[in-house]
Amino acid sequence: MLELVIFDADGVLFDSTESNTAYYNAIFARVGEPPMSPMEEKAGVFMSAPQVFDLRTAGDQERIERMREVARTMDATPFFHLLRPFPNLRPFLLELKRRYRIGLATNRSATIPAIIDYLGLTGVFNAVASVRDKVKPKPAPDILELCLKRAGVAPPYAVYVGDSETDRVASEAAQLNFIGVGARVDHQNLITRLDELPAALERLFGSGVQSS
Incomplete structure (x- = not known):
């Protein structure tokens, strides 16, 4: 699950x-x-x-x-x-958080805490990992492995949502499930827009668990 x-x-x-x-x-x-x-x-x-x-x-x-x-x-x-966030990003993530824990794993470094605050996402993520944690950037699996460790979740029970081949390769190296977003990544689990994610999660994994 x-x-x-x-x-x-x-x-x-x-x-x-x-x-x-x-x-x-x-x-x-x-x-x-x-x-x-x-x-x-x-x-x-x-x-x-x-x-x-x-x-x-x-x-x-x-x-x-x-x-x-x-x-x-x-x-x-x-x-x-100049950032263009997904529409209604915070409500979207909070609704998803009713069923799953939410993580963030990015190749950004020093800017990520400020961006989380700027986008109004403080308190949304259960675990955050980035290059600022002094780990290798993707496509190495280190950032994803650190996010899993901080969330206390094993790879089979997690999925990474990314938009590039770098994300896909890192996800595979970390033995994570993967869902691609957009046209820059080739994968069997692919959505065109972020608002398609809840249906994709339901289709691929069934009902989630209450987050904690």
């Missing part, structure tokens, strides 16, 4: 393409780099910041360190207004 639904953040709970692009372009401008390419903009949705910097520089450690130094001192909150 399903006990825990773990969500990715970017691309699932909100569209962050515009916000992430503006954030990274601000960093790149400070170090004399050109703006993100279309490919980098897409990657910025599911990659951690170090992964984005590595992609941009092809592993050039000197350039990466300059970007990291700017990122360490740059306030990301001015870019939050």
Whole structure:
């Protein structure tokens, strides 16, 4: 029986393409780099910041360190207004929480507590894990495994909801059930919009348990 639904953040709970692009372009401008390419903009949705910097520089450690130094001192909150959350996100999650525990596992790092607060999601999640916990980013399974540990739930009783191949690979490595959202991920369990999730959970797992 399903006990825990773990969500990715970017691309699932909100569209962050515009916000992430503006954030990274601000960093790149400070170090004399050109703006993100279309490919980098897409990657910025599911990659951690170090992964984005590595992609941009092809592993050039000197350039990466300059970007990291700017990122360490740059306030990301001015870019939050460009986030596009799923409509009625808090009520949607709270309704889901009547049946399941709710987790969040994301490649975001220092920004995730502020984003949770900005989106009005404080108190919604039973467990949160991110790169800020000093674990490897997805596609490694570490973030998902940490979220499971914090929720006290074994992999067979949990599902990860993600929007990218990175999410799918991480989910498989953590031996988690998986549901894909949108067109960027290929999986047998696929929904096009987040509001299709409750029906998909019922179809795949049956009735949930009362959350605690």
